[in-house]
Amino acid sequence: MLALADHPLLTNPDAGLANAPCAVPGWPSSPAAAQAFFTAAEQCLNDRWGELLTAMNLPFHPPQLEFPTGASFTSECGTIDVGVTTAAYYCKDHLYVPYRGLQTDQYGNKPGVYLALFAHEYGHHVQELVGLMDAAWDVIYREGQDSPAGLEMSRRKELQAQCFSGMFLGSTANRGGSVTQQVFDTAWNDQETRGDNTSGSRDHGTNAHYAAWWRKGAQSDRLAQCNTFAAPSSEVS
Template identity: 70%
Template sequence: MPPRKPTGLIVGLCLGAVAVLALGVVAIVSLNRGPGPSNAGYQAAPPSPSSAYELPPTSGSSAPSSTPTSPSESPSTSASAGPHKILKLADHPILQDPNAGLQNRVCNLPPWTSTQDGAEAFFTAASKCLDAAWGPFLESYNLPFTPPALHFPTGPSFDTECGTIQVGIATAAYYCENNLYVPFKGLQTDQYGNNPGVYLALFAHEYGHHVQEVAGIMDAAWQKIYAAGQNSPEGLDMSRRKELQAQCFSGMFLGAHVDRGGTITRDMYNKAWNDQETRGDNTSRSHDHGTNAHYAQWWRAGAKDNRIADCNTFAASASDVS
């Protein structure tokens, strides 16, 4: 597969300020809001997330019984092949069990402070919680989980396998090939201040792309995008499905960890819930991430019920991923 190309348009830019990156963007989310109050049109009290949870059935360290064999393997050899990606989309094994979700866990994060060191401490701790949540889940499907490498760029640009990325208001977090970048200068802390729920949801979205990478969903999606053409209607549709699934995965993480005795509080959850509809293609005037309404819809679906089958954007109708 050739190197992944830039998605180009960025979620969450203020109207009239859409930026196009020239190199290698796999997934970027901006913190910029659209016009109007941040809580316009939201429920005052989001529903409590579900606490039920099941891992897929396993037998020892083998793959779950629902995991299909690779096309290049026979049924008798697939179980001993070791962890491997499965390049599937709507029919991916992790998306089939209606009762599977993330385990409800305690996550302790340091208090948010709007400094380089404070942000690094916060996101480093958050990454450990995300590893602990998603690692066992993915490994139970015999997928090759390793945590992403974290980077906290401080300069005006940073180099990645996807190209050189300029830091600005359009670059709050960035994922590329098992690496997660969080440039502090892109977080716009002067606008958001002490709002850790918003920052955590943003970070969990980018980590959601790592989940897709480990599972093989990311590779399968990019194969479709390359085949159709990145800016074709089919390519943009696939891009939206990929991004909206990462939204749902972000919601799952916060829903599984709120009010569990750690530091992810109901206030953080509510503010993240209320922030989601300020982001999306209506704000950025692009067509590759989903409308603001769908951006919020898929995040909230994950947050409310914590069921990964609810995150199957690849099986959704076109009207739900527009």
């Protein structure tokens, strides 16, 4: 836990993403439009996180963006079934966005929802780049994935990705690009609908904590505020 909490990424109180616009196309719900949307969003995330990590002398390279079309897809982490819990998925430098998992029938033309979701998965890429992902999984495997300690570490990992997602949306909202106040507000409000209360699992955090960590990142834009590994257990339940 100390090695995770003391990671250089999380100990500089002034480190955050630069405020900058992000230009993404509109969201007519179709596979081709979604691919254009996420491709543009990835470039914004590459620019912001690449700039920050490089300035901190930490490794950076973009993830490989994939758009699976079937009911399942194969990754280095195994075969993944596409459903409401796999709107996007990250595994070892690959960021997968299967269109049929995005629930466009429910969310329609709400780019803030899709952008926050995508930025969360990109947050896992940041964790992998700097070694936080492997360190967290070492604990999960050692303790057991379904053990109380293993599940808590999984929640810490996921809630940090939430905080990173909030950082990105907060740093790019109202900067003259596509992330308007309305887009940001939609993302802000949607976080309360996500988490373990909705999914019935115990590995991502309650809906309240899912929203709280996202909003902390959005309001602070400081990596140190996203140190879920140093947070008390009561904040990552």
